[in-house]
Amino acid sequence: MAVPKRRTSKMKKRLRRSGQRWRAIKLNTCSECGSSVPSHIVCPSCGTYKGRQVVVIKDL
Numbered sequence: 001m002a003v004p005k006r007r008t009s010k011m012k013k014r015l016r017r018s019g020q021r022w023r024a025i026k027l028n029t030c031s032e033c034g035s036s037v038p039s040h041i042v043c044p045s046c047g048t049y050k051g052r053q054v055v056v057i058k059d060l
């Protein structure tokens with residue numbers, strides 16, 4: 001079985017993993033009701049996405 005000749009250095013490992021860093025979700029404001037909503041997610045308060053009604057929200 002093939003085995004690596006050299007141990008991967010700390011810098012090489014860190015540089016490789018720099019691209020898989022966790023990033024906080026981007027918050028957008030809803031165009032219909034104006035509330036802050038995570039991007040690429042249907043608005044939980046009015047149920048619209050890209051100016052289109054997607055989910056019907058039932059008021060309790």
Ligand SMILES: [Zn+2]
Pocket residue numbers: 030031032033034035043044045046047048
């Ligand atoms: Zn909304």
